[in-house]
Amino acid sequence: MGGTAVELNLWAVSGIALVAVMTFYVGFRSSRAASTTQDFLVARRTVRSRRNAAAVSGEYLSAASFLGVAGLILKDGVDALWYPIGFTAGYLALMLFVAAPLRRSGAYTLPDFVEARLGSSGLRKLATFFVIFIGVLYLLPQLQAAGLVLSRIMPVPQWVGPVIVIVVVVVNVFGGGMRAITVVQAFQYWLKLFAIAAPTFVLCAIFIGRGGAGTDTTALTADAPPTFAETTTVRVETPVRLQVKEPVWLWADGRVNGAPASGDVFWRPEVGEVTVDAGTTLRFNAGSAVPVVAGAPADNESWAKPSSGGAGDLFTTYSLIFATFLGTMGLPHVLVRFYTNPDGKAARRTTLHIMLLLALFYMFPLLLGALSRIYVPELLVTGRTDAAVTTLPVKVIPGIPGEILSAVTAAGAFAAFLSTSSGLVVSVSGVLSTDVLRGRVRDFRWAALIAGIVPLALALVLRPNDVSLSIGVTFALAASTFCPVLLLGIWWRKLTWVGAGAGMIVGGGLVIAAIALDVVSRYTGDWAPSFVKQPALITVPIAFFVVYIVSKATHRRQPGDTSRTLLRMHAPDPLGFIRDRDVARFGTAEERARLADGRHRR
Amino acid sequence: MSTTERTGAEHLPPDPARWREVQDSADFAELRRRLRRFVFPMTGLFLVWYLVYVLLADYAHGFMSTRLFGNINIALVLGLLQFVSTFVITMLYVRYANRRIDPQAEKIRAQIEGADK
Numbered sequence: 104m105g106g107t108a109v110e111l112n113l114w115a116v117s118g119i120a121l122v123a124v125m126t127f128y129v130g131f132r133s134s135r136a137a138s139t140t141q142d143f144l145v146a147r148r149t150v151r152s153r154r155n156a157a158a159v160s161g162e163y164l165s166a167a168s169f170l171g172v173a174g175l176i177l178k179d180g181v182d183a184l185w186y187p188i189g190f191t192a193g194y195l196a197l198m199l200f201v202a203a204p205l206r207r208s209g210a211y212t213l214p215d216f217v218e219a220r221l222g223s224s225g226l227r228k229l230a231t232f233f234v235i236f237i238g239v240l241y242l243l244p245q246l247q248a249a250g251l252v253l254s255r256i257m258p259v260p261q262w263v264g265p266v267i268v269i270v271v272v273v274v275n276v277f278g279g280g281m282r283a284i285t286v287v288q289a290f291q292y293w294l295k296l297f298a299i300a301a302p303t304f305v306l307c308a309i310f311i312g313r314g315g316a317g318t319d320t321t322a323l324t325a326d327a328p329p330t331f332a333e334t335t336t337v338r339v340e341t342p343v344r345l346q347v348k349e350p351v352w353l354w355a356d357g358r359v360n361g362a363p364a365s366g367d368v369f370w371r372p373e374v375g376e377v378t379v380d381a382g383t384t385l386r387f388n389a390g391s392a393v394p395v396v397a398g399a400p401a402d403n404e405s406w407a408k409p410s411s412g413g414a415g416d417l418f419t420t421y422s423l424i425f426a427t428f429l430g431t432m433g434l435p436h437v438l439v440r441f442y443t444n445p446d447g448k449a450a451r452r453t454t455l456h457i458m459l460l461l462a463l464f465y466m467f468p469l470l471l472g473a474l475s476r477i478y479v480p481e482l483l484v485t486g487r488t489d490a491a492v493t494t495l496p497v498k499v500i501p502g503i504p505g506e507i508l509s510a511v512t513a514a515g516a517f518a519a520f521l522s523t524s525s526g527l528v529v530s531v532s533g534v535l536s537t538d539v540l541r542g543r544v545r546d547f548r549w550a551a552l553i554a555g556i557v558p559l560a561l562a563l564v565l566r567p568n569d570v571s572l573s574i575g576v577t578f579a580l581a582a583s584t585f586c587p588v589l590l591l592g593i594w595w596r597k598l599t600w601v602g603a604g605a606g607m608i609v610g611g612g613l614v615i616a617a618i619a620l621d622v623v624s625r626y627t628g629d630w631a632p633s634f635v636k637q638p639a640l641i642t643v644p645i646a647f648f649v650v651y652i653v654s655k656a657t658h659r660r661q662p663g664d665t666s667r668t669l670l671r672m673h674a675p676d677p678l679g680f681i682r683d684r685d686v687a688r689f690g691t692a693e694e695r696a697r698l699a700d701g702r703h704r705r
Numbered sequence: 706m707s708t709t710e711r712t713g714a715e716h717l718p719p720d721p722a723r724w725r726e727v728q729d730s731a732d733f734a735e736l737r738r739r740l741r742r743f744v745f746p747m748t749g750l751f752l753v754w755y756l757v758y759v760l761l762a763d764y765a766h767g768f769m770s771t772r773l774f775g776n777i778n779i780a781l782v783l784g785l786l787q788f789v790s791t792f793v794i795t796m797l798y799v800r801y802a803n804r805r806i807d808p809q810a811e812k813i814r815a816q817i818e819g820a821d822k
Contacts, residue, residue, distance in 0.1 A: 181762075184784050192791045195751070199744050199798060407778075417763045424755055448807060451799050458795050462788055673737055 114506045115256040115493075118514030122294065123271050126521055129290050152449045156456030158285045159440045161292030162526035163190070163457075164464055165241075166248035167574040169295060169519040172465065174488035176472025177479075178399045180406035182416070183472070185423050186575075187465035191458055192424075193431025193578075198454040201432045202441050204593045204672035206450050212534050213435060213585055220592045222662040223600035231538045233584045233611055234435045237577060238531035239558045241434070242524055244573045246562035249520040252493060256513055265562045268517075272525045273555040276532065277548050291522035292460065298515020299467040302496050302508045306474055309499060326404040328392040329480040337484045339383045344376050345484065346401045349392035357383025370394065385484065396486035406476070419637050426578040426639035432589055433581030436526035439533065471495060492516065528554045565622075576618055579639035583610030586643065587650045593672055595654075596665050602654030610646025614638055732816070736809045743801050747794055754790060758783055 168190065175183035210216040214230040217223075249264035275287065328348050339357070347370045355364040358380035370377055376397060379385065387393075400406040431437055441450050475482065475491040478498045482488045493516060496508035532550035540546035584607045591598045617638040624631035634641060662668070761769055762780060769780040 181780060181784065184787075188784075188787045188791070191788065192751075192755075195791055195795055196748075198795065199748060203802075417759060420759050420762075421756065424759070428755075448803065451802055455795050455799050458792055462792060465788075670733065673733070673740070 111258060112256040112506055112510065112513075114503075114510035115513040116510075118510040119253070119256075119517045122514045122517050122521065123267070125290070125294075126271060126275060126287055126518075129287050152453040153456055154289045155285065155440065155449075156453045156460060157292040158288035159437065159453065159457050160460040160464070161288035161290070161295065161522045162436055162440065163461070163523070164292065164295055164519055165523035165574070166245045166516065166519050168464070168468065169299065169516050170248055170252075170489045170492050171574065173468040173472040173475060173492045174482075174490070176469055177475040177482065177491045178396070178486075178488045180400055182420065184469070185420055186427070187461075187469070189424055189427025189578075190431075191461045191465065193427050193429070194454055194458055194461070196428050197432040197437070198451060201438075201589050201593060202450045202454060205438070205589070206441055208668070208672045212439060212530070212537070213433070213589075214534060214538055216592070217588060217600075217603065220662070220668055221598065221600035221603055222664070223604075226600045226604050227538070229604055229607055230585075230588075231534055233580075233607060234534045235531055235554075236611075236615075237433070237581050237584075238435055238527045238554070239561065240580065241436075241574070241577045242527050242558035243562050243565065245520045245524050245527075246558060247565075248489065249517065250562070251487075251489060252513055252516050252520075255490060255493065256509075262563050264520075265559055268520045268524050269555040269559045271521055272528050273551055275525060276528055276551040288522050288526065291518045292464075294518045295515050295522075296460075296464055298511050298518065299464065299471070299492070302492075302512050303467040303470050305508060306496065306499055307470060310474060310477075326402055328395060328402050329476055329483065330390055330392055331387045331480060332478065333389045334386065335389075335481045336384060336386045337481045339379045339385065339485055340381060340487075341485075342379065342381050343484070343486055344378050344397040345394035346397055347372055347374055347377055347394050348401045351391050351394060352388065353391065354386040355379075355383060359383065387481075393480040393483050395483045399483065399486075403476070418640060419633050422579075422634070422637040422640035423575055425643055426575060426582050426637065428582075429586040429643060430578030430580075430582035430639070433585030434578075435530040435534065436523070439530045440526075468492070474499070575637055576614070576621075579637065579642065580611060580614045580618075582639050583614050583642040583646045587647045591647075591650055591654075596669055597654055597658060597661065598650070599654045599657045599660040600662070601657040601660050602650045602652075605653040606646045606650030609649045610642050613642040613645065617642070730813075732809065732813050736806065736813060739805050739809060743798065743805075747798070751790070751794055755787065758787060 168187070172183065172186055175186060205216060208216060208219055210219040213234050214227045217230040218227040246265035246268060247261075249268045250261035251264070253259060253264035253267070254261050350372060351370045353368055353370070354366065355368045356366075357364060359368065360378050361380075364383070377394065395401045441453070471492055475488075475495050479491060479494050482491055482494065493509055493512050496512060497505045499505065500508065528551055531554040532547060535550035535554060536547040540550055587606045587610065588598075588603045592603065617635045621631050621635050624635070761783070769778065769783075771779045773779060773782060
């Protein structure tokens with residue numbers, strides 16, 4: 104980012120305000136009828152598959168997708184393609200193994216499933232804990248990214264963004280719960296698609312109209328670092344290590360390599376890496392090579408090629424594939440959506456639509472990431488590449504049109520924070536209200552409040568890091584806890600609650616330990632090896648193994664109704680034959696009318 | 706649907722013996738077999754294709770950076786094919802499920818409900 108103070112971008116502020124108001128409006132308009140617990144949690148299972156698909160995608164396309172993917176493409180190049188591919192492929196695994204049987208089981212949260220399948224209330228509590236933990240962990244980057252975006256378009260501190268997001272979400276959930284949220288989410292998907300597609304089309308048209316990148320920038324496959332297209336001032340806000348591949352003349356004010364620097368500086372390639380402290384201002388001349396933050400490919404040729412770092416890179420990539428492929432099914436806000444399908448067939452159709460919608464969406468951040476490499480290389484200096492999507496339009500098109508485009512992307516980013524956060528708050532509070540509180544509508548509202556405020560507090564305390572990277576760890580956690588239990592629970596009759604519990608504790612414990620280690624290492628000089636940052640390749644097999652071994656050892660604990668549960672999951676849909684668990688729980692419409700207080704019964 | 710004050714559990718037809726009978730029936734075995742026959746090989750194929758791509762990326766630089774036209778190299782094309790293949794598998798599964806799995810499931814349901822009435 105430029106070093107000057109942030110100016111108020113009125114366009115962007117009004118865009119964000121519009122998104123918030125529209126979200127309120129759509130939510131409230133559709134929420135008048137929602138009043139029973141069933142309405143809140145599963146939207147009466149009447150949501151049509153196409154709208155449901157848009158809602159799932161809308162909820163799923165988080166800050167990581169909207170800002171993070173473009174940023175990672177800018178920084179890491181072709182390797183970052185694995186994020187969008189994994190984010191999409193996770194749905195394939197979900198559909199193949201889990202979607203239809205789980206829907207038929209009639210349990211509509213993960214704790215419900217665990218209890219229905221294995222008949223242990225202790226295991227249910229453990230599952231509840233992990234659902235809440237994953238939800239909060241997933242909310243953090245959304246909130247932090249909201250702070251980042253807002254503090255770049257208007258002169259406000261970082262905490263304002265998260266607070267706004269949580270207020271909008273909680274008020275909306277108060278108003279209508281899940282049914283309202285389904286409509287809101289579907290709306291949010293189209294909003295986000297527009298917000299990322301429109302700027303991409305305009306920017307690509309301009310890029311092609313100018314006859315490509317021009318002669319003063321480095322081609323995207325050239326064996327040289329990217330170059331600054333114009334004189335650029337960079338303010339370093341967190342300490343960075345930069346790779347120097349080409350000689351650079353620059354002007355610096357602050358601390359470089361631990362010594363005070365003020366005035367002209369010359370960096371030779373021989374020095375290799377340069378450390379720049381927080382608060383330093385660097386000014387580069389037009390045409391000079393960009394020193395890229397350490398750990399990312401420094402020249403465009405290696406940027407445009409898939410990983411070349413040997414075994415370490417191979418491990419990280421496999422680990423990421425594992426985490427996203429198996430983790431999606433363990434995300435609470437994704438699973439709960441599948442219960443709003445009327446039957447298994449609709450659940451499959453929904454999945455197909457979701458994948459189409461996701462693939463369509465992901466084309467655009469990829470293009471924006473590549474364009475950013477040409478037009479906003481200064482983000483490579485600070486490493487804050489998450490800002491690429493919102494910064495790019497202003498840099499390419501100066502003046503009002505650029506500001507308007509930038510406002511569109513900022514509004515889209517806000518839509519991303521709002522939709523993912525609402526989905527998470529709804530599913531976390533659903534679990535909180537039925538498992539921890541007493542499951543009435545009033546409890547659901549209290550739970551929503553708690554589910555909003557706790558992550559907000561954490562987001563304000565913890566230091567933000569790359570949005571997509573922390574999302575990767577969340578997927579790893581979901582893959583190491585719920586994936587083995589879901590897969591084996593549906594496909595292996597010898598699973599016992601002891602085995603499932605042990606697997607969740609070991610898998611989840613390992614990932615949590617890795618997260619803790621990584622946080623400590625970030626504050627003390629970044630010494631952690633790469634497998635700590637992306638541990639899924641180790642933790643998921645261990646979790647599976649533990650579940651298997653312990654279940655074998657405790658085979659006497661197999662629940663007596665295993666056959667019945669398995670048949671119910673693999674046999675046809677419940678049309679009178681198998682009663683929905685939510686109907687069993689909340690009663691039919693007539694029954695509910697008689698029980699005016701609406702308390703649920705087990 | 707009766708409106709008497711009963712809890713959901715009592716509504717669950719039929720009795721455990723009947724469940725076990727269906728569970729052990731050839732039709733149900735066939736249903737599970739059909740599902741497995743598609744799901745497991747497809748997953749294997751899919752994973753191998755992913756993992757091989759990464760291996761190629763790491764150890765077959767020459768092959769992967771072969772230029773097809775302009776700046777487009779084999780790595781890029783294969784990468785985009787990952788997206789396409791994910792989608793193709795999904796479509797195949799939806800078709801397979803609609804044609805082969807659902808009819809079998811319907812059959813079992815008809816049997817149980819028929820016997821239940």
